[in-house]
Amino acid sequence: MAEPLVVSIPHRLGRDEAVRRLKTGLGRAAASIPVMQVEEERWSGDCMNFRIRALGQIATGKVDVAEDHVRVEVVLPWLLQRFAEMAQGAIRKRGQLLLTKDGK
Template identity: 80%
Template sequence: MSRPLVVSIPHRLGKDEAVRRLQSGLSRAASSIPVLKVDEERWDGDRMVFRVRALGQAASGHVDVAEDHVRVEVVLPWLLQRFAEAAQAAIRSRGQLLLTKKS
């Protein structure tokens, strides 16, 4: 099994507002990336567990929401490992946009 890709995104929203914004965020973000499909998105309190598919490969992970940051952990299949740096940058930029723009 490969090492998980971890991204931490700071925010100033508080836990409840961050969860509220993220609850619709994954599907919305995926719709703007043609090669990404959300297979599962399940919330359990402040944690979202997800499974996505890109380029025919499945990746899974979870998002933990804290008062001042969001921690995203994704396990990429070996075929997508070569895109890990780009995926990390995309997760960070889309997460920051979602957690900082005015709602």
């Protein structure tokens, strides 16, 4: 099994506000990436497990929200591993947009 792709995104919102923004903004962020579809999003407190489909492949992962950062861990199937660096950048950029202080 491949090593998971891990992205840590710092924020200054506090845990509750970060969770609220992620819950409301994750669908919008995913919808802006045409080759990706969120198949499952399951929250338990401040942690979320998810399953996405991209280019016909399934990737799984989890999001852990802390007081000052969000940790995203994604396990990519071998066909998507070649896009890992691009995915890491996209996750970081989308996460930072959702977690900026003004919310824009």
